[in-house]
Amino acid sequence: SAVISQKPSRDICQRGTSLTIQCQVDSQVTMMFWYRQQPGQSLTLIATANQGSEATYESGFVIDKFPISRPNLTFSTLTVSNMSPEDSSIYLCSVGTDNEKLFFGSGTQLSVL
Amino acid sequence: EDKVVQSPLSLVVHEGDTVTLNCSYEVTNFRSLLWYKQEKKAPTFLFMLTSSGIEKKSGRLSSILDKKELFSILNITATQTGDSAVYLCAPTSGTYKYIFGTGTRLKVLA
16 A cells, blocks of 8 residues: 655644645555544545645535645645634545555644644 | 444453444445544554455454445454554445544553
């Protein structure tokens, strides 16, 4: 399986600021996703990161709040904009294989004060 | 509405015990079910199940799917402290559309 690196690993941010999370994969992948895990909750899909076009967002998530870039088949970024304490979560990058398995990056623990 | 229920919510056992974790689901367009182990932040892939009755095994872990009764179980035999984690199941409701359960938190005591 691909090696998926995320950074930062964790951050503490002030409300109203933005944070960009990077995801780097060691091989080219077609399917790339961003998930959120709020404290005590399960994983929720934010969006599918599409290479060369706008991301596809799930219900409840909007581009203005979570802009995503996918400039090539090995890299993506997720920005959490205008943060509030409710954005405190683990953010996870994941890649999908041709047989629909999902593998996750190392994760970013975000705390918003 | 698609839903996934994992049970028990949490479990405390002693090393050497055998545990069975349950995952029941109701999803449309079911294709497969995934199991993960989450120790800190990143879920680690364990199994992918697509067919009923075929047991997947990896060392002390095994899993089976029942597509008729809409559930899957994950068994861990001879548990070790390193098995302490949250175990997540995720059936699909379409291509790459995984619905994650809230997980079973397993703690193994030495």
